[in-house]
Amino acid sequence: MADSGDPLARIADALERLGAHLVPPAPAAAQWLAHPAYVWDGRTAHGVERLDAPALRLLQGIEQQKEAVAGNVARLAAGHASHDMLLWGSRGMGKSALVRASVLAAAQAHPGAIALVQVAPDALSSLSALFAMLGRVDRQFLTFIDDLGFEEGDLSGPRALRSWLEGGVEARPANVRLAVTSNRRAIVGRSLGEQDDPINPRDVVDDKLALADRFGLSIGFHACSQDDYLAIISGYAQELGLSFEVGDALEWSKRRGSRSGRIAWHYVHELAGRAGMRV
8 A cells, every 4th residue: 555644645546546436337248138129339238128019910011021021030039040131112111110020029929039139320330249249149139220321422331231241251140130221222322423433333333232232131111002001090090999081091191291101100199199099
């Protein structure tokens, strides 16, 4: 112990104690078997007690997409070969809801076998560390990046993600798969000038599309028809014991300038409010 009569020693001790208080504690280790879902912030995972997702039967107007995604997630939960998934296309058509609903259904069929890990887009650089961590756990995981997009001209992010998906030096664990939703199939924005580039005009386009090609399943979602829009409303309304008028439902979509699963759910939420219900 330093001599208490030495002023410099006392100052050094005080600074050491102050520094110990200023250093943030290491994040607690995630309990990877305890929860149905997690949120990964780049350093640690926060457990989610309840996975909030609709029942698969309530997702109408996307039957082919639902069959492909739910089937792939079920295979992952069972420990069978499964694909990374890119869900792309129109906004509000249930891409993220379908991912959550598929994991919920798989977890109900195989209790405790699978968990969803949502990754913030700004935590992409930590994916390798996350995969390595999950690879040591006796459980299946679907890592999920919602609404992913890269800025025009950003090729480092897409290339890094391509490496993690396939072709990297470090193999990804067999118990971990990735699901990404995006409004664009290429994920990266494209400009008309790409086609006019006199130097290797296809190289830039191909470089961007190569990221989408790394996903075993690339599933498009398109704006729904009037019949699909009404079918979505009908499914939710029937589940909640609500009635509605077709003309009123169509007027709701016209006022919002589009038809989608999200707009349909907003209308159902309005119906519930009118009926004095809570959803």
